[in-house]
Amino acid sequence: MRRNITAYGFLCGALICFAFFSWYPMVWEVVLSFQQTNFVDPPIWVGLENFVTVFEDAAFGPAWRNTVMFTVLALVFGYGVPFVVALVLNELRHARAYLRFVVYLPVMLPPAVGVLLFQWFYEPEYGLFNQILGFFRLPALDWLNSTDTALVSLVIVSTWMNLGTGTLIYLAALQTIPGELYEAAELDGAGVLKRIWHVTIPQTKLILLVMLLLQIVATMQVFIEPFLLTGGGPENSTVSVVYLMYQYAFNFGNINGGNALGVMLMIVLMVFSAVYLRVSREDKS
């Protein structure tokens, strides 16, 4: 009984925190998205008006397009690269702990610091990246200054900042694969690629799927990279849904519009979250 009381105590603490800091704001977000309020006069219920307003905004389409594009590109880079790094680390016999630390290092940097570091890397004239390109006699790129490369540049930042976490999770999954499977594959004459294809991937299928869904949910909320590096530009090419939400709520003084946009994003993310929950359940069973 005493053990139960302690457990319930911990549970209550967590529930109160979630209720106050997560669920309460989420419920209010939904409520406010259907209201018009200035926080002085009583709010007015306006039905779907806020949703119509943001839907008709010229930046609405580009924001969703950019967000989807960012998510897709982030999956190509941010999903694949950590897996490959984890595979390499898993295969290494020496200096694995050291390299694991090196890979995880960027995660320890505050996101704003990481982003500002890349601001220098991307600097057109003296930035590290163009210096490297110059060393190999390759033409300099405009990085953040071009509509063609700005979004990709943000994806690179995001991938670098989150590489460590993804790699460690994949590495943990890889280390649960019984060594006998690899030995058997080797005895059957399987090379590295065949071992990965026939042993590694099937054995980590569920974690790969879960990570894929989490990655989608996380990258669709991209904000800090465009906010700090491009200001949504050039020519709106990096305006994301959350960036637009921020603009509505804090720069345009239309917090209800911002909430409507937040609800739209929440609905989209809920679909992926539902799939994630289903996959997790299957994983457990």
Add this chain to the structure above:
Amino acid sequence: MTRSGYRRTAGLLLATALGLTASACGTDEAPAGDDAQPAAEGSAAGPVSITVNCMPPKTNKAQRATFQEDLDAFQKLNPNIKITKATDAFPCYEPRTFEAKLAGGQLETVFYVNFPNVGRLMESGQAADITPYVGELKTFKDYNASIDIFKKDGKIYGLPTDGYGMGLVYNRDVFTKAGLDPGTPPRTWAEVQAAAKKIAALGPGYVGFGEYSGNNVGGWHFTASLYGRGGDVLTPDGRKAAFNTPEGRAVLENLKQMRWTDNSMGSKLYIDWPALMKAMAGGKMGMMLGAPDVLIGLRNDFQAKFDNYAVTAMPEAKALFNGGAGYMINPKATPEQIRAGLKWIEYEFLTPGKGQLDYVRAKGAGLTVGQPYPDLYGADTPSGQEVLKLRTENANVDPAQFALWAEGSKGIPPKAEPGPYAQEIYAILDTPMSAVLTRQDADIDQLLADAEAKVNALLEKKG
């Protein structure tokens, strides 16, 4: 969930929570005066309590000390008014917390607001109507046109306490190095272009003319340039876009030529105010659009070599974009609190020889005196003349740094922000600005036409 997942979800929730929950905003709250106590509010005869913001931060010791001195002196002078809290959050107006504080009853009775946000707050009813009380202010009748920014439908919603018109900030040292005479800076855009070219020719890293292009500041500077050329962002009734004109085209054409033909603007894109200021403070940028306050900002906040900088009049200016800030009153304030709040604003910001206009004290405290702002009063009014006299007598900065701006801006009419939806319009105008600065093949006519259509659609929706 991955770390990034948590971070992003937390960010999203935080953004929501900021808008929805009232928060005590992590600022130092100084009890204003040793005897500050809560007092009954709303009683005409009894004491009244108010709160104020924009106390200088602890890092700015000199200004903070004078502010505290004023809080004490004001309450001594007005024993019925208690200032129970003075917050020092910076920036003084923070859109990310404003509505949360208002919703949660944490917004100060007297709050600071910069000009770009005034129209929006008036439109949304988030500031008190102070019209019935302004007659009680001694210096109110002396205000120049800056007071118009706080007027809507014949009512007054706030008081400007800082004001200046746009100009051209330049680095005298860079001018000299480029073989230009810092005593005769450019007066026309053609001269700006020629000077920028010479500065950029100094070598790698030198930028002739710096400009913004993101986070709404691109649109803001487009507006400043457009006003200078005699153009307008909106039609007089505020219902249609009015920038797709030869003046609007000239603004973009000029930038495009400097960026791509002359290569005098560098290749870095400045997306916000600190980015451009940092570049200017770095000592290799020749010119940028800016008001006289930029010089003080460069000195105090960006550790620039102050003596190197000067400000001159906006080239070919037909109108000057009005920059500045002021104070508004919490819409939930009682009439007694409004009166008390206005008294504080008058004492601290509007009385020659007191508060921010106490130039004798400012000079003694090592603060800069002599810059030609705040420009609040008509030149011929008693307040205007007194401020000018005190400022001139106590000047401790080189007047030459501001003289060309002061002389060249005389008689040029001020012009305010383009209505209550200025920020939305600036966001739209960011696009043509960033396009001409990032694409050599930018089609200016198309960019202006697209922006015009977007602004018209926005205004139509707003009614």
